[in-house]
Structures are given as C-alpha cells and as structure tokens.
Amino acid sequence: MEREKKQSSAVSDIGAWALNVVSSVGLIMANKQLMSPAGYAFVFATTLTGFHFCMTGIIGLVSKASGYTTQKKVPLWELLWFSIVANTSITGMNLSLMLNSVGFYQISKLSMIPVVCVMEWILHGKQYSSKVKVAVMVVVVGVGVCTVTDVKVNAQGFLCAFVAVLSTSLQQIASPAYNTPPPPSRF
Numbered sequence: 001m002e003r004e005k006k007q008s009s010a011v012s013d014i015g016a017w018a019l020n021v022v023s024s025v026g027l028i029m030a031n032k033q034l035m036s037p038a039g040y041a042f043v044f045a046t047t048l049t050g051f052h053f054c055m056t057g058i059i060g061l062v063s064k065a066s067g068y069t070t071q072k073k074v075p076l077w078e079l080l081w082f083s084i085v086a087n088t089s090i091t092g093m094n095l096s097l098m099l100n101s102v103g104f105y106q107i108s109k110l111s112m113i114p115v116v117c118v119m120e121w122i123l124h125g126k127q128y129s130s131k132v133k134v135a136v137m138v139v140v141v142g143v144g145v146c147t148v149t150d151v152k153v154n155a156q157g158f159l160c161a162f163v164a165v166l167s168t169s170l171q172q173i174a175s176p177a178y179n180t181p182p183p184p185s186r187f
Helices: 002-034 044-064 075-101 102-110 112-124 130-149 154-172
Strands: none
Touching: 002 044, 002 075, 002 102, 044 075, 075 102, 075 154, 102 112, 102 130, 102 154, 112 130, 112 154
C-alpha cells in the first residue's frame, strides 16, 4: 500500500513538472510570436503584462472559490513592495523577450539562479554547501558560454534582461511566501 502511494506521488510529481515545462515553454513561444516583428508585432509589452496579471487574478479567485487555496494576510507595506518588484519583474521579462531572442531570454532566466544565491548571501547571510556552489558555478559557466554564442542581443534588450533578472531574483527573496515554512515533505 505504501509503495503504491509513493509511486502515485512520483507519477503526480512528474506530471506536474512536465505540465510546468510545457506550459512555460508554450507561453514563452506564444508571447514571442505576439511580440515578434515576424509574428503579430504586438509592441505593448506592458499591456501583455496586464493581461497576464488579469489571468493570474482570475485563476486565483477561481482557486479560492473552489477551496483549493486559502487567503493569506500580508501587511500592506509588504504587499505594495512585493507588487512593485513583481510588476518590474514581469514587465522587464516581457520587454526582454520582445527585444531579445528566445535563447537569450531563456539564458537570462537561468542566470537568476546564481543571482538569487548571491542576494540571499548578501541580504540574509545564507551559506551554501560546496555541492550547491559547484552546481551554481556550472550554471554560471553555461550561461556565459550561451551568452557569447547568442548574437541576437542589443543594449536595450540586455538592459531589460538585467533589470528583469535583478527584480525577479529580488521577488523570489521578498515574496511573502519566502518566510512561510514549507509544507511537510511527502517523502
């Protein structure tokens, strides 16, 4: 019985990861098609951000109404700070996607891993094991190699990606959920 429960949990986790990857890549490709001059040439990245926030809000309301999630009380100042950082993050990401190639956009998203680590170290004094440091260095080297080989980057797009990476990394750390203890592990 316990083994079946673990297998079911593993299948559920794999399905969730696969859906996450497919939906993320699909959304990125759809956004790029919308904003690309070769696609629909939709140049209003902030409007697209507004559409994303509306959909997120609707999904949140449906999720709360169905009992799938519960409302969390967050102090107003913390909520405003998080909203500013989140808006900057998403707008920066959409502008980066509009101005850069999909490859550079994905590379900039990968670069958030080491940036989050450095920010946590600076802001919270978090220490990492040698294994984590080696893994992060592999990511940094990979991002460096890919950045050098991706020629579809311009100064404006790089600046947008830079702002997006910093704000998204800060969003990960400043999230009201950051200080919430994780749910108990199923393993």
